[in-house]
Amino acid sequence: MHLRQIMRAVVRQPVWAAVAAAPLVPALGALAPDPRLPAGIAMTVLCLLAAAVYVRLQRSLARTRTVAVAPDTAKSSRVVKLTEQKRRMLERWETRLNHGWSATAGARLAAIAADSEKGPRDTQIQALAALCGHRAAVVRDRRPARTLRVDIAIASTLNLRGGTTSANEAEILAYLSAGLTVALVHHPVKERAMARPVDPKLLALIDDERVFLVRAGDTVHCDLAIVRFPVAFEHLMEDRPRIEAARTVLLVNQTPFEEYGPTGGYGTAWSIRDVHRNVTEWLGAHTWYAIGPAVRDVLRAHHAEEMAGIDLADDFWYETIDVAAWTPQEHRVRAAGDPIRIGRHSRDHVTKFPNMAKRLRAAYPAAPGIEVHMLGGHDALHRILGAIPPGWTSHPFGTMSAVDFLGGVDVYAYFIDENLAEAFGRAPLEAMAAGVPCILSPDFAELFGDGAIYCEADEVEAHVRRLAADPLHYAERAAAGRRVVHERFSPDALLHRVHGLGVATAAPIRTDDLLSLEGAR
Numbered sequence: 001m002h003l004r005q006i007m008r009a010v011v012r013q014p015v016w017a018a019v020a021a022a023p024l025v026p027a028l029g030a031l032a033p034d035p036r037l038p039a040g041i042a043m044t045v046l047c048l049l050a051a052a053v054y055v056r057l058q059r060s061l062a063r064t065r066t067v068a069v070a071p072d073t074a075k076s077s078r079v080v081k082l083t084e085q086k087r088r089m090l091e092r093w094e095t096r097l098n099h100g101w102s103a104t105a106g107a108r109l110a111a112i113a114a115d116s117e118k119g120p121r122d123t124q125i126q127a128l129a130a131l132c133g134h135r136a137a138v139v140r141d142r143r144p145a146r147t148l149r150v151d152i153a154i155a156s157t158l159n160l161r162g163g164t165t166s167a168n169e170a171e172i173l174a175y176l177s178a179g180l181t182v183a184l185v186h187h188p189v190k191e192r193a194m195a196r197p198v199d200p201k202l203l204a205l206i207d208d209e210r211v212f213l214v215r216a217g218d219t220v221h222c223d224l225a226i227v228r229f230p231v232a233f234e235h236l237m238e239d240r241p242r243i244e245a246a247r248t249v250l251l252v253n254q255t256p257f258e259e260y261g262p263t264g265g266y267g268t269a270w271s272i273r274d275v276h277r278n279v280t281e282w283l284g285a286h287t288w289y290a291i292g293p294a295v296r297d298v299l300r301a302h303h304a305e306e307m308a309g310i311d312l313a314d315d316f317w318y319e320t321i322d323v324a325a326w327t328p329q330e331h332r333v334r335a336a337g338d339p340i341r342i343g344r345h346s347r348d349h350v351t352k353f354p355n356m357a358k359r360l361r362a363a364y365p366a367a368p369g370i371e372v373h374m375l376g377g378h379d380a381l382h383r384i385l386g387a388i389p390p391g392w393t394s395h396p397f398g399t400m401s402a403v404d405f406l407g408g409v410d411v412y413a414y415f416i417d418e419n420l421a422e423a424f425g426r427a428p429l430e431a432m433a434a435g436v437p438c439i440l441s442p443d444f445a446e447l448f449g450d451g452a453i454y455c456e457a458d459e460v461e462a463h464v465r466r467l468a469a470d471p472l473h474y475a476e477r478a479a480a481g482r483r484v485v486h487e488r489f490s491p492d493a494l495l496h497r498v499h500g501l502g503v504a505t506a507a508p509i510r511t512d513d514l515l516s517l518e519g520a521r
Helices: 003-012 014-021 024-030 037-069 084-098 102-114 121-140 163-177 230-234 272-283 293-302 357-363 378-385 402-406 426-433 442-451 457-469 471-489 491-499
Strands: 147-149 152-156 182-186 211-214 219-228 242-252 257-261 264-269 287-290 340-345 370-375 392-395 411-414 438-440
Touching: 084 102, 084 121, 102 121, 152 163, 152 242, 163 182, 163 219, 163 426, 163 491, 182 219, 219 272, 230 242, 230 272, 242 272, 257 293, 287 293, 293 442, 340 402, 340 426, 340 457, 357 378, 357 457, 370 402, 370 457, 378 392, 402 426, 411 426, 411 457, 426 438, 426 442, 426 471, 438 442, 438 457, 442 471, 457 471, 471 491
Parallel strands: 147 219, 152 182, 152 219, 182 211, 219 242, 242 287, 340 370, 340 411, 370 392, 411 438
Antiparallel strands: 257 264
C-alpha cells in the first residue's frame, strides 16, 4: 500500500488507525532512554483514542437527531403529503406542547407518532419531529428549579400588544420605585398567539435581581399574588410554577362579553366559573377587583348568578400611569386665529368609535375653526364613514408615539360604540396625564370624576369652542385632569393600595419628582 493511501485510510478511520497503532507503543517505549516514557506515550495514545471515539459518537448523535427532526421522506414509498387540515392540527398540538400544555399535547403527539395503522406516515414523522424538537429545547434550556422570595408575583399574559402590557409595565415600574421585588409568570391564552414572545418592554425590566421571570418548576413565596387578564385563566396551563402567596387578587380588566345589549351579552366571552375555579385550584382563595366602574356594573347587572360566592371588592384596581412619562416634550401652542385641534387615539377597531356615522361626525365636528386629528382607526373610519371627512387628519396607528401625538392636539374627545363595555379607558387617561383637557361620554363620569367634561356627542362642539375662547377655563380643565390622575391613577395610589393588602413598601417616588419612573427605567 502506498503512503498516500495509508494516510487517506487514517483520515477516514482515525479510531481504527489508533487501535492498530496501539501495539507498537511498548516497542517504542523499549527504545526510550527514560523508563517513564512508555507510560506517557501509552496515556497520550489512549487520550487521543478516547477523544476520537467521543467526537465520532457526537457526530453520530447529531446525525441521528437531524434525521429524527427532519427525515428524508423522499426515500419512503409510503409518503402521503399532509393535507392542510392535518398540518394545522399538528401545528396546534406542537404549539401547545411548547407553550404551557406539554402533558396533554405530548401524550397526543406520542399517540399520533405511535399509530402505524392509521393515517399517512408523514403525520407520524411530523409528530415525532415535534416531540424531538421539544425534548431538545428542554435539554438545551434546562436549569435548576429556583425558590424565590419576592414581595409581589404577577401572573398575566405577557406577550399581549396593548393595554394589558402597558398596565403591567407601569405597575412593575411603580413597585421598583418603592424598592419591591417582583416575580413574573407568563400565562399564554390558549389558542391565541401562544408562540408570540414576551413583550420587549417587559423583558427589558427582567434583571434576576429585582424582577424575575419564573418558569414551570420554580417556587415563589410572596406577600401578594396579582392575576391580570382573566381570559387567559379560563384554560389553566399545565406547566406552571408553584406560588405561595399571603394574599391573592384577580384583576378583571375585561368584561366576560365584548358587548352588551337589551338581551344580554354577545361577542367573544370567557367563563366566570371556569376562571374562578382555575385560579382557586392554582393559588387558593382570592379576591376579584374590577379595574373600574364599567366592569363592576356589568358583573352585577349581567352576571349576578355567576358571581354568587365570589369575593368581589367594593373598591377598584385602577390602572397606573406616570405623569412624567406622559408629559410631551413639546406642547402645541395655538396662535390667535388658528383653528383649535380635537384629537383622539386608539387601536383600529370599529367598536372604538360610535357605530352610527351621524354620532361619529357630531363627536368630532369638522366645522369652521376646528380641526380633527386621529391616531389609529384609519380602517375603522373608512368602514363607518366611507372616507376620511374634509377637515380630518388620520394617522395610521404606529406612525408616531401616542405622547407625541397628544402634544400636538388642543382638546381630547373620546366617544365609542354605544354597546361596547369599555373596561377602563386607557386612552383618555393618557390624554389627562399629558395635560390635554378631555371631553368624554357620561359613561366615564364615575371613573374620572372631575378630571373631564362629560356630554353627549352633539354637545362636543359647544364645549370645544368654550375651551378655545376661555384660556382660564382651558387651564382649569387641564389641571383638573392631572389632579385626578395623581389621586387615582398614580404610582403613589397603587403603592398605597398594595400596602393595604400586606405589602411592606418603602417611601415611593412621587409623580411630581424630577426623576420620573420612565427615566429610572
